[in-house]
Amino acid sequence: MKKAEYKSPEELKLLTDKNRQETGAFIKKLKKKKPKNLDDEVHSLHHEAFESFSCLDCANCCKTIGPRLTDKDIDRLAKHLKMKPSALLEQYVKTDEVGDFVFNSRPCPFLLPDNYCVVYENRSKACREYPHTNRKRFVQILNLSHKNCETCPVVYEVFESLKKTIP
Numbered sequence: 001m002k003k004a005e006y007k008s009p010e011e012l013k014l015l016t017d018k019n020r021q022e023t024g025a026f027i028k029k030l031k032k033k034k035p036k037n038l039d040d041e042v043h044s045l046h047h048e049a050f051e052s053f054s055c056l057d058c059a060n061c062c063k064t065i066g067p068r069l070t071d072k073d074i075d076r077l078a079k080h081l082k083m084k085p086s087a088l089l090e091q092y093v094k095t096d097e098v099g100d101f102v103f104n105s106r107p108c109p110f111l112l113p114d115n116y117c118v119v120y121e122n123r124s125k126a127c128r129e130y131p132h133t134n135r136k137r138f139v140q141i142l143n144l145s146h147k148n149c150e151t152c153p154v155v156y157e158v159f160e161s162l163k164k165t166i167p
């Protein structure tokens with residue numbers, strides 16, 4: 001796998017656009033064939049990428065996309081910040097166009113200038129699970145992951161390598 005290195009969202013959008021047709025056709029093939037080794041390949045590429053690349057050198061996701069927040073996330077974050085959930089909702093959260101709770105600003109209000117997260121140990125489930133390249137049944141999130149190529153340099157490299165390992 002080509003070593004993952006930092007790319008800005010603008011750069012990733014251009015690269016993803018350039019490969020859009022090819023990646024789209026590859027995804028179509030994966031959905032049809034459902035290769036048995038897909039999860040193993042993706043997990044191995046995920047670990048390989050994060051062995052040499054640190055999210056602290058990136059934070060694209062924290063800067064440009066907002067995680068969906070559950071009631072549990074709100075309670076945990078409020079406890080971490082020693083606030084009442086109602087105060088946290090008022091200060092940091094809004095409802096998006098589909099009615100989900102999300103942070104009211106981007107970059108995320110809890111992202112520090114050095115890319116550390118103020119609430120790291122108690123960050124939301126969506127924050128912990130992003131970019132989803134280590135989850136099971138990757139075949140179910142191929143379209144979402146294609147979209148994530150525009151934000152996450154690791155997801156972009158995982159797709160580029162997958163095209164070679166699962167021809």
Ligand code: SF4
Nearest residue numbers: 055058059060061152
């Ligand atoms: S998960 Fe991806 S987009 Fe987010 S900080 Fe890490 S490498 Fe960057």
Ligand code: SF4
Nearest residue numbers: 062108110111117127
């Ligand atoms: S809560 Fe932390 S991990 Fe989640 S988006 Fe904000 S800064 Fe990033």
